[in-house]
Amino acid sequence: MEATKTQRSTKTNWYVIRVATNKERSVGEKLQKESEVGDLMGIVQQVIVPIETTFYLKNGKKMKRDKVKFPSYVFVETNAVGELKYFMKGMNGVGGFLTNRTGEIIPLSVSEVNRMLGDQEKEKEKKELDTNVFIVGEEVTILDGPFNGFNGKVESASDKKVKVAVSIFGRVNLIDLSPLQIDKRRD
Numbered sequence: 001m002e003a004t005k006t007q008r009s010t011k012t013n014w015y016v017i018r019v020a021t022n023k024e025r026s027v028g029e030k031l032q033k034e035s036e037v038g039d040l041m042g043i044v045q046q047v048i049v050p051i052e053t054t055f056y057l058k059n060g061k062k063m064k065r066d067k068v069k070f071p072s073y074v075f076v077e078t079n080a081v082g083e084l085k086y087f088m089k090g091m092n093g094v095g096g097f098l099t100n101r102t103g104e105i106i107p108l109s110v111s112e113v114n115r116m117l118g119d120q121e122k123e124k125e126k127k128e129l130d131t132n133v134f135i136v137g138e139e140v141t142i143l144d145g146p147f148n149g150f151n152g153k154v155e156s157a158s159d160k161k162v163k164v165a166v167s168i169f170g171r172v173n174l175i176d177l178s179p180l181q182i183d184k185r186r187d
Contacts, residue, residue, distance in 0.1 A: 012045050012079045013107030014116075016098035021072050023093035024049045028074045030091065043084060046077040050120055055135045073098070075116060081105055134162050139185035142166070147175060151185055 019027045028049035035044035050069035057063070078084050081097070085105075088094045097105040108116075134140065134157040142150045142164065152166035155174060162182060164175050 012077050014075055014077050014113045015081065015105065015107055017074045017076055017088065018095035018098055019072055019074055020093035020095070024068045024072065024074055027091065027093055031074070031076060034087070039087060040084065043080045044076055044078050048075045048116070048120060050075070050116060055133055057135060057137050069119070075108075133157075134179060134182070140164060140182040141185050142175075142177065142181060143183055144181040145177070 028047050031040065031044060032047040034040040035047065051066050052069045054065050054067060055063065056065065085097065088096065100106050134154045136154055136156060138154045140152055140154055142148055142152065147166060150166050152164040155163040155165050162177050162179055164177055164182060165172050166175055
């Protein structure tokens with residue numbers, strides 16, 4: 001029963017830490033490691049570096065790229081700003097907390113945190129479903145419907161509809177299809 005009282009009284013907030021460009025992941029990993037088995041145990045609850053996954057074509061093959069969503073920022077949930085600030089002074093690539101104009105360290109609002117965490121959940125789901133992602137210019141084969149067996153190129157794609165350019169009797173036609181009706185072209 002004592003533990004629950006302590007958890008309720010030590011309210012944590014989310015803060016933004018400024019870091020050098022391309023150091024987001026390494027700083028985030030170091031803070032996470034220190035919060036699990038180092039000096040920051042009990043001080044830092046979570047560390048998030050929001051990542052977004054994008055797809056592109058390279059030499060006709062679909063490539064996946066993980067990109068930092070907010071360059072130069074790491075998000076940290078903590079209950080001891082002073083101790084974390086002191087710890088960060090010795091870290092390479094860390095510029096300190098994001099502050100307002102007067103230099104006061106301010107936590108993120110609940111709506112900002114919920115939006116960020118919601119975006120992270122969507123990104124995790126996107127990574128799990130990346131096998132059904134089609135990108136513009138990708139060669140596909142139609143599996144279902146009156147154009148079964150035809151090959152075409154993806155012109156536009158969303159979660160529910162894919163426009164495919166198919167050559168029929170020498171003319172290119174755009175056909176709206178479901179992602180389940182097409183597959184990656186395999187020669």
